[in-house]
Structures are given as C-alpha cells and as structure tokens.
Amino acid sequence: MSTGCLIGSAVIAVIVAPWIGGLLRGIDRKLTAHMQGRIGPPIIQPFYDVIKLFGKKPMVAGGAQLAFAYAYLALIITATVFFALRQDLLVVLFILFFGSLCLPIGALSVKSPYSQFGGHRELLQFLAYEPILLLAAIPIALKSGGFTIANIFEYGQPLLPHLWITFIALLIALAIVMRKSPFDISSSEHAHQELVRGVVTEYSGPYLALIELGHWYEMVLLLSILGLFWVTGGLWWLSIIIALASWFIMLIVDNINARLTWSWMLKFAWGAGISLVALNILFINLGWM
Secondary structure, three states, X not given: OOHHHHHHHHHHHHHHHHHHHHHHHHHHHHHHHHHOOOOOOOOOHHHHHHHHHHOOOOOOOXXXXXXXXXXXXXXXHHHHHHHHOOOEHHHHHHHHHHHHHHXXXXXXXXXXXXXXXXXXXXXXHHHHHHHHHHHHHHHHHHHHOOOEHHHHHHOOOOOHHHHHHHHHHHHHHHHHHOOOOOOOOXXXXXXXXXXXXXXXXXXXXXXXXXXXXXXXXXXXXXHHHHHHHHOOOOOOOHHHHHXXXXXXXXXXXXXXXXXXXXXXXXXXXXXXXXXXXXXHXXXXXXXXX
C-alpha cells in the first residue's frame, strides 16, 4: 500500500474509531439491559453522555491528574495511528502499555481512598493482561515473518488456523482490558458492588469525557488486533466478523459471571493466558502449526 493510502487510513482511523467505540458501547449497554430484563438506554446514549460531560464545569482533585488524562488519550490515539500505518506491532503494544499505565498513576496521584483503591487494582489488572499482549506478538511474528503489521497483511494466509491458541489467550486479555466480569476489579458499573467507578472516581466533566474517549479508542484498537488473525485472502471480511464475535463473547461472559478476587485474576491470566501463548510458540517451533 502506498504512503498516501496509509496516511489516509490513519486519518480515517482516528476519526472513525471513537464513533465505532461509542456505538459498540451503546449496544453493549442495551444488550446487557435486555439480558437483565430491563429496557436500557438508547444505543447512542454514550455520545449524549460524553457531550454532556464536555459541557460541565471542570473540577479536579489534583493537577497531575489532568496530565495523565490527556496523556492516556494521546497515547491511545498514537497507538491507533501506528496500527493504521501498519507499523511494528510491538511498538503499538508498548505505546498502548504506557497509555494504559496513565490511568492507575493518575488515580494514585490524588488522596481519595476510592481512587487509591481503584488505582492499585488497576495496576493488578495491568500486570495481568500486559504480559499476554506482549508475548502474543511472538507467535504472530514467527508465522508472518516479522513484527510489523505490514508483514501480517503480506503473509498471504489467515493466522487463525495456526494461532488459535494465541487467539484464545488474547480473549482473556481483552476481557481484562474491557473490565468485564469476572475481571472488573478496578471499576464496576454495578452500583450494588463495593467499588463503583474506582480508578476514575476523581475524574469529572471534560476530563472524564477524555478518558471515556480513550476507552473507545482502546477497545477498537484491541478488536482490530484480533481482526489481524484473518486479514488476508478472499475472505478478509471475516476479520470484522471475528472482532465483533470476540466483543459479543465478552458481553456474554460479563453477564454470566460475578467479579472474582484479584489473586484469582492474576493466577488465571498468568496460568492460562501466558501458558497458551507459550504452548503456541512451542507448537510453531516444532512445526505442528
């Protein structure tokens, strides 16, 4: 693909990604409500919420908080741009790494006990899923011939038949990143639980809107990474189906599970997620996949 086309795709990605993320967020809330016997808000309610937040008076508990809110959104958008430009997958993941780290650091920068509590739990989630994301790049590179996303597009074959074990591990990471039960230990949308907003407790108004936009970008980016498992061949459109199916699986898992402890999350993520990736790497080196 020419440089002009890549730049154009990056611009489109930056503009379109939050719209897709907000729409998926609205559908998530609507389907969750129906599963729980409720009507639920309109599908476009997340957009109304963000617009309303931008219109509120800014209130902050600490100046450092603002820097981390802006840094979170800026780094997630940067990772999206690098992905659209088909750059190194490891670079994308490392930018995502530093962007995600801004949330717990911002929460820990204020003295609110709920914010501190949420920040510490967010760090635990961070430690649970980041090793899976980074290690997953290894089997992808072994099959496609390099770490760049361009290599995956030029590989000529879908990765999923060879890397389905790694794909399952990434689903575990996706559930933690999206803060879906049983991994919603740093923040919860269910008011009956002892921790409601946790890591974003002290964010309000336009700064909370920035973080919400960052969540939308992050979700779309991670779903796009899952879509890389089938971006070549005549059935390239299956990459979209795979990404949406993964998102729907997370929604189902969220509604049939209760939140579990942080220690269980770490044991499961490291025990199952990392083991699956390591197993896939072993099978590739043995020539079995």
